[in-house]
Amino acid sequence: MVHRLRRRVAALCAMVALSLSACAMAEPVSPTTAEPAVPPEVEPVSPTAPDPAPRRSTPSRIVAIGDLHGDHAAFRAIVEAAGLVDAAGVWIGGDAVLVQTGDVPDRGPNSLLILRDLMRLQGEAAVAGGQVVALIGNHEAMNVVGDLRYVHEGEFAVFRTDESQRLRRRYYRENQEMIERVYRWREPALSEDQIRRLWLRETPLGGAELLMAWGPDGEIGQWLADNPAVARIDDTLFAHGGISETYSALSIAEMNARTATAIAARDGSPEAIINDPDGPLWYRGYFLRGEPGELALVPPADAAPEVDRVLAAYGARRIVVGHTPSLGGIRILLGGRLMAIDTGISAHYGGVRSYLEINGDAAIAHIVGEGENP
Numbered sequence: 001m002v003h004r005l006r007r008r009v010a011a012l013c014a015m016v017a018l019s020l021s022a023c024a025m026a027e028p029v030s031p032t033t034a035e036p037a038v039p040p041e042v043e044p045v046s047p048t049a050p051d052p053a054p055r056r057s058t059p060s061r062i063v064a065i066g067d068l069h070g071d072h073a074a075f076r077a078i079v080e081a082a083g084l085v086d087a088a089g090v091w092i093g094g095d096a097v098l099v100q101t102g103d104v105p106d107r108g109p110n111s112l113l114i115l116r117d118l119m120r121l122q123g124e125a126a127v128a129g130g131q132v133v134a135l136i137g138n139h140e141a142m143n144v145v146g147d148l149r150y151v152h153e154g155e156f157a158v159f160r161t162d163e164s165q166r167l168r169r170r171y172y173r174e175n176q177e178m179i180e181r182v183y184r185w186r187e188p189a190l191s192e193d194q195i196r197r198l199w200l201r202e203t204p205l206g207g208a209e210l211l212m213a214w215g216p217d218g219e220i221g222q223w224l225a226d227n228p229a230v231a232r233i234d235d236t237l238f239a240h241g242g243i244s245e246t247y248s249a250l251s252i253a254e255m256n257a258r259t260a261t262a263i264a265a266r267d268g269s270p271e272a273i274i275n276d277p278d279g280p281l282w283y284r285g286y287f288l289r290g291e292p293g294e295l296a297l298v299p300p301a302d303a304a305p306e307v308d309r310v311l312a313a314y315g316a317r318r319i320v321v322g323h324t325p326s327l328g329g330i331r332i333l334l335g336g337r338l339m340a341i342d343t344g345i346s347a348h349y350g351g352v353r354s355y356l357e358i359n360g361d362a363a364i365a366h367i368v369g370e371g372e373n374p
Contacts, residue, residue, distance in 0.1 A: 060131075062233055062358040064099040064339075066322040066330075067137065069346035070108020070152055074353050075117065078345070081368045082355050089117060091124035097233055098125065101322035101341060102137020102240035102281070107348040109154025112220075119223055136229045136259060136274070137240035137323065138281040143214045144221065145268035145275075146175075146182055148202050151210065159213065160206030171208035172199065182268035216264050228252075229259040229273070229280045236358060237311070237319040241283035245306050248313040255280055286338060287324045300333045307338050318363070320356060327351035330365035339363065 063082045068075050079085045084093035100118060105111035122132040139150065172179065183195045190198070203211070215221045230252050231238045247255060255273065259280075262272040273279045286303045288295045311319060322342040329352055331340040344351020353368040 060234060061096045062099060062236065062356075063093075063096060064101060064238065064320050064341055064356040064358070066101050066341035066343060066345060066354070067103035067325070068100070068108075068111075068114055069103060069106055069139070069348055070111040070114070070155065071346040071348070072108075072110035072113040072117070074345050074347070075114050078353055078355050078368050079121075081366070082357070085121070091121050091128060091130065093125060093128070093130050095129040096125075097131045097133065099133045099231065099233065099238050099320070100135065101238060101320065102135040103139045103322060103342075104134075104137070105143050105155070106139045106150035107152060108346045109152045109157075111152075111155055112158055115220055115223070133231050133233070133238070134227050135231065135238060135240050136224065136227050136263070136281060138274075140224060141263070141274035141281055143210070144224070144263055145266050146179060146211055147268070148207060148210070151207075153204070156204045156206035156210060158206070159209035161209070164205035164209065168200075168203065168205060168208040171211060172196070178266065178268075185268055185270055215266070221263075224263060225260060228256045230255050232314060232316060234358075235315075235317040237314055237316045239280040239283075239319065239321055241279070241281050241323040242286050242321045243280055243310045243314075243319065244278040244283045244285055245309055246278050247280060247283075248310045252314065282323070284324045286321070287340065300338070303338070304334050307334060311337060320358075325349065325351065329367060330354050330356055332363060332365060336363055 063079075063084060065075070065078055076085070076089060079089075079098065080087065082093075082098075084091065084096060084098055086092050098121070104114050104118070118132060118134045122134070125132045142148075142150070179199055180192065180195050183190055183198060212218050213220045214224075216225070229239065230243065232252060237243065243255075250258075258273045261267075262274045268275065270276070274281055276282065278285070284295075285298070286307060287298055289298050290296045307319065311317065318337050318339060320339045320341060322340075324340060325342045325344045326340060327344040327349060329343055332338075333340070339356060341354065341356050343354045345353050355366050355368070357364045357366060
């Protein structure tokens with residue numbers, strides 16, 4: 001339990017530190033300033049891995065949106081402001097590419113509405129020649145492996161029925177071994193009875209149905225299985241957390257294949273790519289380094305060598321990430337080679353509603369409306 005508290009405190013400290021320092025860290029990027037051309041090397045795609053959206057023959061208009069955490073109203077406002085959907089939420093973006101960098105669930109009450117919008121928009125965009133790429137974030141992975149500590153009560157209520165009490169008992173009985181394994185990875189000394197009581201406390205009525213929806217046979221789980229952890233579109237890399245130098249030894253297809261395998265197995269082990277602090281879902285090393293509770297900001301210049309080696313590994317000119325929040329707005333760093341787009345969009349955080357637009361050489365950060373959540 002102490003370990004969990006440390007992680008929560010560390011995450012809160014990281015958010016506060018980054019919000020206070022966003023202005024100092026940000027660097028302007030000129031839309032007209034072209035960076036050196038990159039050889040057009042297309043990343044090979046494994047037939048068993050989600051397509052990482054390799055570069056197109058002509059550059060696309062890309063709209064990237066960071067962590068949403070259950071705020072459906074914010075998501076709709078952003079995609080409408082970006083010209084991707086009409087007032088009814090129908091795709092009008094033509095051949096544009098929407099990238100959502102993960103962390104749709106948790107913290108807020110309406111994750112399911114966002115997820116269903118993304119599912120629908122994937123089909124509508126494809127018909128129009130566009131594309132919707134929904135990356136897997138650490139909170140998607142947490143829901144898959146049964147870590148529901150950050151699920152909003154409203155999410156459980158969506159799934160709750162008169163059968164929820166019976167389904168919760170049955171779900172625990174049928175999945176007890178997996179549940180105990182996950183909890184003991186977090187706290188090895190927990191007894192069987194402690195785990196049962198913790199699980200019941202963290203899994204209100206409706207939780208069993210939510211877990212089934214995120215499972216390999218569920219509505220969300222089946223859709224998630226086809227989504228990547230890392231994508232490259234034209235000359236831009238996208239990941240939820242980032243690509244550490246360690247993982248840059250792997251191809252994009254291999255990272256996505258490992259992620260798909262871990263998601264299908266609901267693998268809660270610490271070494272699985274979906275749980276690894278250095279993996280693409282959790283990495284914060286471009287911005288923060290240190291032990292939990294002792295994280296320190298990394299000046300952009302100190303992160304530059306790693307970022308440049310990662311970009312070189314994939315023949316890219318920039319990387320766009322979420323996960324590490326800056327409530328003041330999108331940060332464009334290192335002359336446009338690193339872009340951080342988690343701006344605390346959800347009302348839970350009280351940040352700004354934002355999106356990043358990449359169109360050729362131009363990379364423009366937008367704030368929607370007054371920016372702040374109502």
